[in-house]
Amino acid sequence: MEFLKKHYEKIIFSAVLVGLAAVVAYMLFRIEGERKFLEDKRAGIQAKKRPYTPLNLAAYDAALARAKQPTKLTLSGSHNVLNPVLWQERPDGTRIKVVTGTEVGPGAAVVASITPLRTIISLEGISGTSYHVGVVREASLIPAERKMVKRYISTNSPKTDFFTLKEVKGPPDNPQALVLELTERLSETRETITIAKDRPFMRNDAYTADLKYDVEGLTFNKLRDGDTVSFGGEDYSVEIKADAVILSAKSSTKRTILKYGKAN
Secondary structure (H helix, E strand, O other): HHHHHHHHHHHHHHHHOOOOHHHHHHHHHHHHHHHHHHHHHHHHHHHHHHOOOOOOHHHHHHHHHHHOOOOOOOOOOOOOOOOOEEEEEEEOOOOOEOOOOOOOOOHEEEEEEEEEEEEEEHHHHHHEEEEEEEEEEEEOOOOHHHOOEEEEEEEOOOOOHHHHHHEEEEEOOOOOEEEEEOOOOOOOOOOEEEEOOOEEEEEEEEEEEEEEEOOOEEEEEEEEEOOOOEEOOOOOOOEEOEEEEEEOOOOOOOOOEEOOOOOO
């Protein structure tokens, strides 16, 4: 007992060391067992593995291609999903399908005719050495001035309010032609002209036109520059050229050019 009392600490320490040695030995044995277990598992997995099969991405590739070239959404045009067709009724009860917008409105008007408005100066008669000259101003704004008026001139009295006699070609009592200088009432540049019995002077100063709007069964005859026509709920001012009629909407000043030709 005396020995135990003197050396019990060493005995306890020795017992601890022995225990630790046993634990270390067990862990070494256990680690080796676990390593072998994992190697067997790995070998089993590798023995059962199948060759790699690539994924089928065709559907995804097709979707990606469509995304790169998206379908264009057409919100205008001839389809009727978002653009319902307008039908307009004529006075006779028939209906017009409005597809392009030109079936009604100013674009549907038709130029039936265009006629020039002229200044005409003609030799109407000869009395001795006096000459009867007729003047017609079709483009005048005053209707009374559109009819023929006559002026009498001679070598002794060559001046009128419309022209001045500058020369008589041929015998005075039977001239081949008369040379006249127009006054500013007929020509701002005081133009010089030549007339004869069978060869009057004619100059286009403006135009008159006949217009039809079949949508409402309307006809506008003898239109002149500055006239107003009304159809389709709009008023239009008229401008006439040699080959076209121009309609300008008074509410918006939008211009529509109606060409005139034999097809009309």
